[in-house]
Amino acid sequence: MEIAPALLEEWLREYYFSAKIDIGSSGVQNFSLAELREVVDINDDELNGVVFDDSPTCGNARLRQAIARQWGNGDPEHVMATHGSSEVIFLVMNALLKPGDEVVALDPCYFSYRNLAEARGCRLKPWPLRFESKFVPDLEELKTLITPQTRLLMVNFPHNPTGASVTAEQQNEIIQAAAEAGAYVVWDTALAALTYDEPPLSDPHLLYERAISIGTLSKAYGLAGLRVGWCQAAPDVIQQFVHLRDYTTLYLSPLVELIAARAIEQADDILRVRLRQARTNLEILADWVDQQGELVEWVRPRGGVTAFIRFCYIRNIEDFCRRYAQEYGVLLVPGHCFSYPSHVRLGFGGPTAKLQEALNHLSHLLRSESTEREFFVAS
Numbered sequence: 001m002e003i004a005p006a007l008l009e010e011w012l013r014e015y016y017f018s019a020k021i022d023i024g025s026s027g028v029q030n031f032s033l034a035e036l037r038e039v040v041d042i043n044d045d046e047l048n049g050v051v052f053d054d055s056p057t058c059g060n061a062r063l064r065q066a067i068a069r070q071w072g073n074g075d076p077e078h079v080m081a082t083h084g085s086s087e088v089i090f091l092v093m094n095a096l097l098k099p100g101d102e103v104v105a106l107d108p109c110y111f112s113y114r115n116l117a118e119a120r121g122c123r124l125k126p127w128p129l130r131f132e133s134k135f136v137p138d139l140e141e142l143k144t145l146i147t148p149q150t151r152l153l154m155v156n157f158p159h160n161p162t163g164a165s166v167t168a169e170q171q172n173e174i175i176q177a178a179a180e181a182g183a184y185v186v187w188d189t190a191l192a193a194l195t196y197d198e199p200p201l202s203d204p205h206l207l208y209e210r211a212i213s214i215g216t217l218s219k220a221y222g223l224a225g226l227r228v229g230w231c232q233a234a235p236d237v238i239q240q241f242v243h244l245r246d247y248t249t250l251y252l253s254p255l256v257e258l259i260a261a262r263a264i265e266q267a268d269d270i271l272r273v274r275l276r277q278a279r280t281n282l283e284i285l286a287d288w289v290d291q292q293g294e295l296v297e298w299v300r301p302r303g304g305v306t307a308f309i310r311f312c313y314i315r316n317i318e319d320f321c322r323r324y325a326q327e328y329g330v331l332l333v334p335g336h337c338f339s340y341p342s343h344v345r346l347g348f349g350g351p352t353a354k355l356q357e358a359l360n361h362l363s364h365l366l367r368s369e370s371t372e373r374e375f376f377v378a379s
C-alpha cells in the first residue's frame, strides 16, 4: 500500500520524547497507574488474577458492556474495542471504501482520515474550517459536497486541531445530509467529553443506523498509553472489521481490558479531574493571547484541548517550533502537520504550571523574533 507520510507522527517522534514541557499534544494530562487507582477501583487481587489468555476479537464482555452502557445503546454487539481509535480509523477506511469512492472529510483533520482514504484510491473532498470564518462549519457548503457518489462523511467535533464544534441541531443536520445520500457517517468522538459552554453532543451511533462512532481513552481520559479505543456501529459493519482484524492485531491484552473496563465504568470521575484543569488552562491561554496583542491571533476553542493559532509575524512556523523545542525544550506542533503551515497547534490539556512556564518562554521567543517581524512587515 502506498501511503503519504504521517507528518504529525514524524514531528512527535522528533520532539515528544525529549520535550521538558508538552504544549503540542491533543489530550489532557495522562494518569499514572497509581493516580488512576486513586479514582478507579482496581485491586491487587484483580491485577494479579489476570491470565494472559487470548481475548475475544471485539473485546471481552465486560469492556464491551461498559462502552455500550456509557456511550451507546446498551447492546455490546454494537461495540468493538481496539488498539486506540487509530486502529478503528484504519479498519473503517479499509473495510468500507473501495477505489473511486468519494469521501468528504473535514479540513484540517487528523492525518489518517485523509491519508488512508487517498491510499484506498478514493476521491477526497475537503470540507474546510476557515480561520477567517472563525472555524465555524458551513453546513450549506457541506450539502453541496455530498453527492450520491459519497460513500463516507468523516467528521470530528469537537475538532482537533481547531477546537471548533457544532450544536445538537447542526449535528442532526450533518447526519441528515449524509443520510439523504445513503452515506456512512464516521464521527470521531475523541474529544466529545471536553466541552466548555455547552453539553457534550449525543453519540452519533444513537442517531443514525449508518453512523460509526469512534471513541478513545487517549484524549479526554488521560490514558493515551493504555492504547484503548472503540467503535460503535451496526453488527454487520463490525463483522467487516473483524475480518480485517484477523490479519492485524487480533485482540486486546486482557490486562489492558481490565484497566480499560474499570476506567470506562467510572469515566465521569476520571473526566471531572482533568476537565477542571482544562477549563483553568483555557482561561490562562485566553489571557496570554490577549497580552500578545497583534503578534498572535486565535479562535477560542469550543471543545477539546487544542487551539489552532497564528503567530502573525513569524515567517517560518516550522523553524520557529524547532527553535522553541531546541532552546526551551517545549513541544508545539507546527501547522504543516495538518497542511496549514501558517498555524500552530497549541495543546492546553497539561499541568497548569507547565503551561504557564511554556507560555512565558513563548512570549520571549515571539518578541525576540521582532527583527523578522520588521522584515516581514516591510516585505
Ligand SMILES: Cc1ncc(COP(=O)(O)O)c(C=O)c1O
Binding pocket: 026, 083, 084, 085, 086, 087, 110, 156, 160, 188, 190, 215, 216, 217, 218, 224, 228, 229
Ligand atoms: C481526532 C483524533 N482521532 C483519533 C486519534 C488517534 O488516537 P488514539 O489512537 O490514541 O485513540 C487522535 C490522536 O491524536 C486524534 O487527535
